[in-house]
Amino acid sequence: MPPSNDMSNQAPPYSSYGYPSMQPAYRQGPASHTDSSPSQDLYSQSNYQQYSQPFPNLSQLSAALGGLSGVPELEVESLRPVNLLQERTLLPPRPLEAPEPNLTPDLKKVNCSPQTFRCTLTSIPQTQALLNKARLPLGLLLHPFRDLQQLPVITSNTIVRCRSCRTYINPFVTFLDQRRWKCNLCYRVNDVPDEFMYNPVSRSYGEPHRRPEVQNSTVEFIASSDYMLRPPQPAAYLFVLDVSHNAVEAGYLKYFCESLLENLDRLPGDTRTRVGFLTFDSTIHFYNLQEGLSQPQMLVVSDIDDVFIPSHDSLMVNLKESKELVQDLLNSLPAMFSQTRETHSALGPALQAAFKLMSPTGGRVTVFQTQLPTLGAGLLQSREDPNQRSSTKHLGPATDFYKKLALDCSGQQIGVDLFLLSSQYADLSSLACISKYSAGSIFYYPSFHYIHNPAQLEKFQKDLERYLSRKIGFEAVMRIRCTKGLSIHTFHGNFFVRSTDLLSLANVNPDSAFAVQMSIEDSLADSSLACFQAALLYTSSKGKRRIRVHTLCLPVVNQLSDVYAGADVQAITCLLANMAIDRSISSSLSDARDALINAVVDFVNSYKSNVSSLQQSGLVCPSAMRLFPLYIHALLKQKALRTGTSTRLDERVFAMCEFKTQPLQQLMRMVHPDLYRLDNMSDQGALHLNDTVVPQPHLLHLSAERLSRDGAFLMDCGNVFYLWIGKCCSDMFIRDVLGIPNYASIPPNMVKATIVTFYWTTFFFFFFKLDLFKLSVQILNADLFLE
Secondary structure: OOHHHOOOOOOOOOOOOOOOEOOHHHHOOOOOOOOOOOOHHHHHOHHHHHOOOOOOOHHHHHHHHOOHHHOHHHHHHHHOEEEOOOOOOOOOOOOOOOOOOOOOHHHHHHOOOOOOEEEOEOOEEOOHHHHHHHOOOOEEEEOOOOOOOOOOEEOOOOOOEOOOOOOEOOOOOEEEEOOEEEOOOOOOEEEOOHHHHEEOOOOEEOOHHHOHHHHOOEEEEEOOHHHOOOOOOOOEEEEEEEOOHHHHHHOHHHHHHHHHHHHHHHOOOOOOOEEEEEEEOOOEEEEEOOOOOOOOEEEEEOOOOOOOOOOOOOOOEEOOOOHHHHHHHHHHHHHHOOOOOOOOOOHHHHHHHHHHHHOOOOEEEEEEEOOOOOOOOOOOOOOOOOOOOOOHHHHOOOOOHHHHHHHHHHHOOEEEEEEEOOOOOOOHHHHOHHHHOOOOOEEEOOOOOOOOOHHHHHHHHHHHHHHHHOOOEEEEEEEEEEOOOEEEEEEEOOOEEEEOOEEEEEEEOOOOOEEEEEEEOOOOOOOOEEEEEEEEEEEEOOOOEEEEEEEEEEEEEOOHHHHHHOEOHHHHHHHHHHHHHHHHHHOOHHHHHHHHHHHHHHHHHHHHHHOOOOOOOOOEEEHHHOOHHHHHHHHOOOOOOOOOOOOOHHHHHHHHHHHHHOOHHHHHHHHOOEEEEOOOOOOOOOEEEOOEEEOOOOEEOOOHHHOOOOOEEEEEOOOOEEEEEOOOOOHHHHHHHHOOOOHHHOOOOOOOOOOOOHHHHHHHHHHOOOOHHHOOEEEEEHHHHHO
8 A cells, every 4th residue: 555545635734843853874774675575484594583572572461461460559559449528638749640551661661652642541441341331431632743842753765654554663563573573553464674674873784673663652754755645835824814993993903913023033934935914804905915016015805705816926925035025014004904994894705715815735824803704605693692602502603604614725725723802792603613624723812902901912912922933734634543443433623534534634733632532343352452543644834744653552451440540530531521512512511511420420330339349338439530520520610511691602612612622731720720839838849950949839629728818829720820819928928929018019900920039930930831821820819719
């Protein structure tokens, strides 16, 4: 099978971003010989035992694993019964880590990072019957394009793959000898190509098991022309801007232009990078930025019922060649529409124009919208009834226009990102489709106003800075493969499903994640390990075709206690959240909430009747899952799933979109924030990094009883910090941290603080591995909270 069959209509992602390539010798390995099958005599040679086998084969692994019974301390702690009605301290002192699979040390060392690839069950049930008995979902959480500090980049004439299932060679394959390897997914025996015999690290020959592909579970290949259906596209960015009266009043345009001017040189790309601009109100305005003009030219198309492109050569221009004209346009745009009285919004026709403009190359369309579309194709009417904000019919789109257009965009490798800055209902459930099905991102700023809502303005600026400069992959596709006997049946995220296991991603970015539901079709009794592999094929912003491959290995077990001991409570919560979002749209919000509650009840009953030997009354579950009821209870309070009419419809829909696309670490801080006390931090248990002392305050339960008037507490909610200051908090702490003499001097609407002491900055340095561009700080008056 040719490699291109793996990623039908392959698409590319982004740029190299400073990832270290392999040593030069790796690129200049021995010339590949003609691919001929080695003779059978080679396999029968008795002296072949000199070859050192790096990993045990499947039968050896099975004996080595021995199940959890061979690791009593792990089993005892994970399965320790916890009565949730009696035990008060459930949170660990530090943020919860992913459970470690029960694998041999060699396999643990090379397994995929849980921040990239995570399974709800780190011990895979042997049969579907055992999985059903466990009453827990089986699925994967994947963050395939996240920012990595180290990434092995491999340049080779031959990308070694299984000839049957097309799995990429990885650390979990078995080398039968120096010339054959067995696929860890379908178990087919494959030949080792001659080129693969060369080890680029040691520059020696005859060590295929020491190749980087077999030593790292996350690698990136520089793809050959076999993985291209067309020459790699250039980085292309089109900005579609709402300039109606509502947009001018909101005041976003000035800050967008300033941010883009500041980040113009940071846009991912190379000398081929192309940019374009399109503005709209009741008409559509194109901008001629062709090199040689003395100033930008506006071209107006007023026929929104039959949109056409007034010029095909001068609207998407080379950024390097037309940079001065682009800067002139950005400097003049805010003033051009400052006096407009046009209240209508022809968003649909503007998107149709963007599609026509970008179709020849593909790329990224960034849309800024401030109100409900009122003219032309895709016009919408307000559906929000304050008394029916949780109604299922309002959670789905009012028209299929945006979905159909998104699918057209996906087919032409165009991703659409939406920034909605609205003070009124804008029917996000309909507008979001343009991004959902084109693998785009959605940003929402309710009640946005550059004067009246400074917190939202600051968040918009930080988000935009990150958005413009983060890496990007173009014309991408992703395929997930799994061990024979396992199957994928549902995907969650923003994409278009091209086939059963292939996702079309016109654009891919490092802040988006995906979830996958799985089932067990055939018994895994003959397997000691189950493996999962995700391959992301994309074009970098530098025009290079690349394949990023992640491989995860987990043990297979036949005991229910082992399944429970390896349960990942955070991954389970996130997968159930995705399933609940789908349920609320397809059925009803109440059904989704009932399903979440039943998931906890069914699990606790299964554990009590099948595993726990305790006869005591109460709510008993294994230690590994002790936070499950708490997380589900917190999930039910989220905007996406809570009942009542206090949650505005657009805010609920946006929360649902976030659940479907955010990485696990971000989601869990949204569901169950981390709370710390700051004013009594000490060096006890602190980390010492680069001659810097990093305090380690303990996590606190999210309970009012943990707060006190004499303390200061920080709550990390993923995209916002809440700094809670008690009335009797130490004046020294307030002075050192906020730069204010005492509690009485804290301004009532303070949302920023000048950090004074190095001690405080050290605390920030360690704790918040999140991208700080996403975070704002709000200082809360403790008296109001406690009284």
